[in-house]
Amino acid sequence: MKLFSVHFSHVQFPFILCGSLFILAVAKLGFHRAAYLSSIFPESCLLIVVGVFLSLVVHWTGAHNDFVFHPTTFFLYLLPPIMLEAAFCLHDRAVWENLGTILVFACLGTVLNTFIIAPVLFLFNDAGAFGPLAQFGFAQCLLFAALISAVDPVAVLAIFEEINVNSALYFLVFGESLLNDAVTVVLYRMMEVFVVMPQILPKEIFKGFCSFFIVSFGGVLIGLGFGAFTSYLTRFTNHVRVVEPLIVFSGAYFSYLSAECFEMSGIISIICCGIVISQYAFANISRKSHTVVVCCSKLVSSTCDCVIFLFLGMELTEFISSLVTGSQKVNLSFVLSSLLLCLLARFFIVVLFSYLLNMGRVRKISRQEQFIMGYGGLRGAVCFSLVKLLDPHTVPEKNTMMTATLCIIFFTVFVQGISMKPLVRALKIKMKEKKEPTMNEAINSNLLDHVMSGVEEVILGGHKGGSSVANHVTSVGLVGGM
Structure with missing residues (x-):
């Protein structure tokens, strides 16, 4: 009988995951304590670097089969807490004052962005810019343009919070990027149907746009319904306060799953549900329950953010190793064209809609703020998860699209993310006023x-x-x- 033994394989997966999160917590603590680091690099860069370190540990221990990024895991378990916590943050007067502007940028802007990028990519492909072996049909270009339009707000908003930009700009970027993800997923699903069609007829395009509105408004109705029912239940919890956080979280998550079950927009559903809960259910629950809900939602959301960027760091390691070994090649012309189009299309849309919206706005969107809104279109995990979901049988250029998506994500996070703070200061963006009300x-x-x-x-x-x-x-x- 052994007095002492090591059974690492029994706890391998949770041991590495828990150790990585602990190291990440310590790294974040040191990152924010070292002011010179946090003043230069956004937090998302740190998370990706830790993900690279985790990838090396996983390969050293032989547990790489357990740490694989599954899009289903992302959409069912990692994304909902982030969206719910963001929905709670939307309970602010500045959001409702800018709601029309946010919806225009998030809905019309995302659709226009898709229909600008796709035709240009298709024309480039027809001209032979992507090589003789490239097989990009127009439907595939639409599909790629839809998924690459998803904007990740995490890095930009972290910078905005640190330097205290004005509430109007903060919530414009926050609300637009949040709803942009929902619209992107709906567009992606519509374009995914078009890819498998041998011929896209006008009636199919009409059906596609009808399904776009049905999926969007279906998500709104499901979210509002679950939010109202959850808020109603909290009226009867006076003697059982301990179940209040459970009702809030399970009701919100159930709205997301129900929308996904009926092929509606789960993201829109949980956002609407979270807004209703923050408006009505928070008034019914006790102060302790409210504190628990807010703190737990922030903790779980932050943890999910960390896990997502850890996996992106691991994917970066895999990507670099595949390039070194030659198992994967980069279509450089497609990558550069996609990156340039993403930047130009976003700037064009921001300037165009800002000019039109400023005609009816009391508080105008300044040129400096327009530049930051255009420059702040960072890409993240939603893009990568959607491109991972592609079927290589129906989309032969999946590897090319995945390579371009990874390159765009890492360029926007590292290059644009790092240069964002100096630009905000150089452009003298208006800061948040701290004066007391009269x-x-x-x-x-x-x-x-x-x-x-x-x-x-x-x-x-x-x-x-x-x-x-x-x-x-x-x-x-x-x-x-x-």
């Missing part, structure tokens, strides 16, 4: 919140609505100011 502003805000609370109380049959929270906060602030 007595007149505080009284007007307090009066408006009380009126809204009274209206909601009448509508909800004597039960206080979401504005009661705002009333309490405003009242406390007003008393403190006095």
Whole structure:
């Protein structure tokens, strides 16, 4: 009988994963303590570097088969917590003041971006710019243009939070990039159907656009329904406070899964559900439950972000090793064309829509802010997950698309992400104002919140609505100011 033995294979996967997260936590702590590092590099760069380190450890231990990036895992387990936490953050007055602008950039901007990139790529392919062996049909170009239009807000928003840019610009980028991911996934699914068709007829295009609106509005209805039902349930938890966080999280996640089950937009569903919950359910639950929900959502969202970028770092290692061994080749002309088109199309759309929207906006989007919005179109895990989902039998150029997607992701994260902070400072972007409200502003805000609370109380049959929270906060602030 052995007195001591090592059975590493029994705990190999959770041991490496937990160790990686612990190392990542320590690295993030050191990263933010070292001001000279955090002032130069965005946090996403650190996460990718740790992912490269993890990849080396995984190959050394022989556990590479356990650490494989599965798009299904991403969309079912990693993405929903990030979207839910982001939806809670959308409960801000600046969001509703800029809602029309956000929807224009997120919906029309994403669609226009797709239909700018795809035809140009197709023309380049017809001209032989991608080589004689390239097999890019127009439907495949549309599919690639749809998936590469997904914008990842993590790196830019982390920089915005650190240097305290004004709320209008912050929520414009935040809301646009959040809803952009939802629209991208819906477009991707529509183009995926077009790829397998031998011939795309006008009626099929019409059906595709109809399905686009059905999937989008279906997700909205499912999210609003689950959000309302979850908020209603929290009215009866006065004596069982411990289940309140469980009701909130399970209700939101169930809305995402239900939408995916009926082939609606799960991202749109959980965003709408989260907004309703933050408006109404948070007013019903206890202060401790509210703290638990907010802190847990931030913790899980941050952890999922870390895991996603860890896997991207591992994919970077695999990509470099495949290039060194010659098992994978890069179609450089396709990569450069795609990258250039992504940049030019985004800048064109931002400038065009800003010019049109500024005609009706009280607060204009300045040229400096337009440049940051265009430059902040970083790509991330959504793009990579969608390209991984492609079937090589229906999309023969999957490897070429995957290579281009990886190159675009790493270019935008490292080059644009690192240069974002100096650009914000060089362009002298307006910062967030920290002044205290005047007595007149505080009284007007307090009066408006009380009126809204009274209206909601009448509508909800004597039960206080979401504005009661705002009333309490405003009242406390007003008393403190006095």
